[in-house]
Amino acid sequence: MASSPRAHDLRAQLDALTTEAFRPELADIDQLPTEEIARLMNAEDARVPAAVAERLPEIAAAIDAVAERMARGGRLVYAGAGTAGRLGVLDASECPPTFNTAPGQVVGLIAGGPEAMVASVEGAEDSKELAQGDLDALKLTPDDTVVGISASGRTPYAIGAVEHARSVGALTVGLACNAGSALAAAADHGIEIVAGPELITGSTRLKAGTAQKLVLNMISTITMIRLGKTYGNLMVDVRASNAKLRARSRRIVALATGAGEEEVEAALAATDGEVKHAILTLLAEVDGPTAARLLAESDGHLREALAAARG
Template sequence: MTSHDLRTELASLTTEAFRPELADIDRLPTLEIARLMNGEDAGVPAAVAAELPRIAAAVDAVADRMTRGGRLVYAGAGTAGRLGVLDASECPPTFNTDPAQVVGLIAGGPDAMVTSVEGAEDSAELARRDLDALKLNAEDSVVGVSASGRTPYAVGAVEHARALGALTVGLACNENSALAAAAEHGIEVVVGPELITGSTRLKAGTAQKLVLNMLSTITMIRLGKTYGNLMVDVRASNEKLRARSRRIVALATGAGDEEIEEALTRTGGEVKHAILALLAGVDGPTAARLLEECDGHLRAALAHAPR
């Protein structure tokens, strides 16, 4: 694509549109600029709401694959890639997932998290190599993320993943995007032109973060990683999380501090096991066996516990 063709394509995108009414924004008082930004951001949830049926369908499809051992892989460039890496990196401490279970790929690799890697987003071949390095298979799910919906790295990732039989989701912020068209599940959250022309780290980035929150969180709920709205698979890797673990057990069981400490000790600090041990009156090994038989779903384990 020539430079002229690219400029023409970008000019047609809602996310790149120029807003002449904001041409003097740099002359406004700081508080007024802040009000403008806040007003712009207020419309993002409504744009996400319009895509909820498609988001829900994508979640159910991803959860189905992950139940069978598949992985969730995000692929994007720039802000979109960083948001995918962020969402993936927060799954292990929040839901006790294996770091290889939810993966974030960013065009240009780890260096691109903090700096621009020249030309990386323009390479569909780079996306194919990154996915091949993961030994992607048909049980996996790949979510391509791109505000414009045309980024070659994200589109290339989805096209390659689909050719391999993997589930594919395309998350964009423009209608009729190449990314959504390439994916089995297309999600287009149209937030409109940015306050600063083309700065898609703003509303588009916020919209992508909200959707990625839903994709990972609701998938983990479907996988039994929560009990009600409690993070019963939380990994207690620091003092704050250890304190949170005790509080979660208390909220789920109503047990006293001594009982909670004893249950956590008996179950090796596993919150879900401790809750089951307290609510069902079983020992640590029995709690572990019941949860294994029920694929980690605490409610199901409680239902199957001896009376």
């Protein structure tokens, strides 16, 4: 049966993508010893950080723009389909426990909704309208940022999210793994990480997924550093929601201040377990309410609050 013109066009589009390229030298990979396959895969993975390094200026420019919007109260919204969407949801879900972000401050949207986290939702990635509807539900504002994520750089859901966000004045970032992508072209900040063809042809959960994870880590982590969510390399806004994080909170206060165990416990007790506040009470020798006021006046930046306390 002859293929339709649309199917022929789609195949031609895929043939042109680096992430979809066939590597004939790996055609017999299934016949290799397991350790050799692992060695080959590891060597491929090692290419990813270098590919990310080539795009650091673009990544840094995007992060500065994101941080500026978030400092005004804006949200960071990731939008993607399949693996790309799952990586966005993952990064967003890790921000509350790591940086104590407010509910809804960092959001992950995946084409097809929560069900698509564990199963394919037929046709969801092909709909720009679906992306617009998901963003409309968030009541997007010009202070928000939308990061469209797509390995191919041609996924309609991701492109539609960026186009709609731009139409309402929000900041947009397009993260793709092919050069000359429609997604990057549609965004204010285009980031294209080209790590080469995959070990398994077209399996973009591999190098492309790793590249996306590294860049999303940078976007969220460095933005939070810029927003004062860390003190040096310490997670001073960590949310102590379980025993492990409570132990980590005590350790962070100790590392930041050099205080002993009893002092740390007393400082955390006096500040309702707020790590940043506890550190300030110890370093600036102020009480809990004063620490809270100083941090509020400095928009949560501990170094600024400490400087103000010391006059």
